[in-house]
Amino acid sequence: MASIVKHLLGVAVITGAGGTGIGAAVAKGFARSGCTRIAITDINSKTLSQTKEAILSVNPSVRILDRSGDIADEIFIDSFHEEVFSRFSRLDYAVNCAGVLGSKTLKAVEMETGEFDRLNSINYRGSWLSCRAQLRNMLKQEPLDEQPKQRGAIVNIASQLGIVGRPGAAAYCASKAAIINMTRSNAIDYSENGIRVNCVCPGVIETPMTTTSPEMVEALKPAIDIAPMKRMGTVDEVSNAVLFLCSTQASFIQGHALVVDGGYTIN
């Protein structure tokens, strides 16, 4: 599949990049868009290796740094980004995809504190730690000659459920709303440094997160029916939006939460 976005010539970092989900699609999308230095991370080393192979099948000359670790672990996240910067000398695009949904729908009184903490550690704290490390590195560099007005671009993956509520998903919805407002605030703080920070809010997308258990497939049916387009989105439909936001074609888009949801949130 050809990429609609060309000339992503800098260095890219993608978190939650293992397997066949949104992060892996974004990583392959960068390779199709001309990016030849890509760093990927995920907690699952096996699926991360699969993504490495998939990137190389798009372009065998891409230089890849892959490290497995926990997105909620401050020491891992800081050292991973330091290694990226020292290996590739810069960081131009960062896409934060690591996230968890929770195995079943739970109302507030049914949810244990441990599960609440797990969701927030991975979704919100993980995105916050990643953004902080990415901003630190982007601030150290001058813009590329090819993109003189852009020192760096960050895209966080939030969710349509960061914008609207859904039954039995209060903790997940709140963790994604936190990502949206963190995105806006980071965008305000780093605009004058030439760094753009945006997020993409996917609707129901066909990935391992939404398709691995029959219970999850059943639970998501009503959400698919709410969206006017009445289907799941594909990982490439999300990836295309992410790559656009990373590119200089989005040069005046700042702090935005772009829904890619088949119309779910307009209904």
Ligand SMILES: NC(=O)c1ccc[n+]([C@@H]2O[C@H](COP(=O)([O-])OP(=O)(O)OC[C@H]3O[C@@H](n4cnc5c(N)ncnc54)[C@H](O)[C@@H]3O)[C@@H](O)[C@H]2O)c1
């Ligand atoms: N699929 C959807 O319908 C949908 C909708 C809205 C938002 N999202 C968001 O998109 C992002 C990607 O999800 P996906 O659908 O591709 O699912 P996915 O399960 O394929 O991808 C999530 C990735 O995050 C990784 N991960 C989980 N816990 C981690 C941890 N502690 N440290 C590091 N990595 C960890 C997983 O191993 C996995 O590779 C998530 O943030 C998710 O919340 C997905």
